[in-house]
Each structure stands twice: as C-alpha cells, then as structure tokens.
Amino acid sequence: MDLDVRIRHITEGDWDDIVALEAATYADGALSEGRAALRSRARSSPATCFVVDVGRQLAGYVLSLPYPVGQYPDLDREEEVVFHSRNLHLHDLVVGEAHRGDGLAGELLRRVTTAARAKRYQRISLVSVGGSEGFWSAHGFHALREIALPASYGPDAVYMSMPVAADPRPHRRNPSTIRRADHPRMTK
Numbered sequence: 676m677d678l679d680v681r682i683r684h685i686t687e688g689d690w691d692d693i694v695a696l697e698a699a700t701y702a703d704g705a706l707s708e709g710r711a712a713l714r715s716r717a718r719s720s721p722a723t724c725f726v727v728d729v730g731r732q733l734a735g736y737v738l739s740l741p742y743p744v745g746q747y748p749d750l751d752r753e754e755e756v757v758f759h760s761r762n763l764h765l766h767d768l769v770v771g772e773a774h775r776g777d778g779l780a781g782e783l784l785r786r787v788t789t790a791a792r793a794k795r796y797q798r799i800s801l802v803s804v805g806g807s808e809g810f811w812s813a814h815g816f817h818a819l820r821e822i823a824l825p826a827s828y829g830p831d832a833v834y835m836s837m838p839v840a841a842d843p844r845p846h847r848r849n850p851s852t853i854r855r856a857d858h859p860r861m862t863k
C-alpha cells in the first residue's frame with residue numbers, strides 16, 4: 676500500500692487526537708488513563724515519545740519513559756518523578772483501527788528503539804495488555820512472568836523486556852567485514 680507515513684515527536688496540538696485514540700482503544704477494558712496521566716508520561720521523556728501521521732491524520736502514538744526494571748506506571752496516577760534508569764519502559768503503543776496491519780506499530784517501535792540506542796538505554800520493557808503478547812514476542816520481547824502486575828492492567832497483562840541491540844549501521848564497523856546481507860533494505 677502506498678501510504679504517506681510520517682513519524683515525529685509529539686506536539687501540543689496532538690493531545691486531543693492522542694487522548695481520543697487512547698480512550699477509543701482502552702475504554703472497554705477499563706485501561707484508559709485520561710489526558711493528565713498520558714501527558715505526564717510524555718513529559719517525563721519527550722525524546723522517546725512519537726506519533727505517526729498517515730496523510731494529515733494522526734494514526735497512532737507511542738509513549739516511552741525511563742523506569743527501573745520491574746517497575747511500571749500506576750495507571751491511576753500521573754508521573755511525579757523522572758527516574759534515572761538505563762531501562763526505557765514502553766508504556767503504550769496504539770495504532771488506530773483503520774490503520775492496523777500496515778506496519779505502523781513496527782515502525783513506531785523501530786523509532787523508539789533507535790531513540791533508546793541513541794540515549795544509551797540498555798533495555799526496553801513494557802506491560803503487554805489486551806492479548807498483545809504475541810505481537811511483542813514477534814519483535815524480540817521476552818515475558819518475565821515472575822514480575823507481578825496489579826489488577827488494573829487487566830487479567831492477561833504480562834511484563835516483557837528486551838535488550839537494546841548494538842547499532843547495526845555499517846559505518847560503525849570495519850568496511851572490509853561488511854557483507855551484502857548486512858545492508859537491510861530501508862523501508863522509509
């Protein structure tokens with residue numbers, strides 16, 4: 676599909692769309708957090724939060740912020756401190772229903788991973804909700820079921836984590852060792 680896709684940082688004018696998308700996605704499962712809590716997550720780490728536009732429409736967002744390994748935001752509370760941690764917690768990633776299956780979540784995750792690497796995070800964690808564990812596993816996250824989660828995250832919530840891989844860009848390596856297969860085809 677030929678989509679006019681753009682991933683960018685969140686701006687002030689995006690919040691009505693983000694809040695509406697979050698509410699439409701999670702209201703049924705009682706996981707919706709509301710504007711103040713969502714904004715507080717992004718305020719903690721603007722450099723690791725993004726939206727994706729398809730044409731002129733906001734089609735999805737991702738919020739990630741530093742959190743100690745094994746900890747996660749309280750859905751009922753705004754962030755009060757910014758943690759100093761080498762672990763980046765991907766708190767929420769949503770793609771609007773009309774745009775699912777087009778690879779946008781994968782692109783948002785790739786952008787978060789690039790930002791995490793640039794900021795020298797060592798790991799990315801998340802709490803999988805709503806039966807999305809398979810999606811995250813496919814992207815390299817491993818379940819850590821020993822980490823207990825509160826009921827507020829829903830009955831099938833699972834804490835997951837993955838290491839931030841080393842920079843795959845060829846210029847960081849000895850050119851004589853680069854094989855043809857080391858050059859992934861860029862999608863964007």
Ligand SMILES: CC(C)(COP(=O)(O)OP(=O)(O)OC[C@H]1O[C@@H](n2cnc3c(N)ncnc32)[C@H](O)[C@@H]1OP(=O)(O)O)[C@@H](O)C(=O)NCCC(=O)NCCS
Binds near residue numbers: 700
């Ligand atoms: C999960 C979500 C972000 C995926 O967005 P998307 O843009 O459709 O994902 P992509 O197009 O990048 O990837 C689609 C692939 O993921 C798979 N996938 C999507 N949702 C999945 C799920 N819940 N479980 C397992 N696999 C899933 C699709 O089958 C597809 O696989 P394929 O490429 O082999 O065909 C989207 O469905 C969503 O916003 N869901 C509601 C919010 C949510 O649950 N977010 C995660 C919170 S932790």
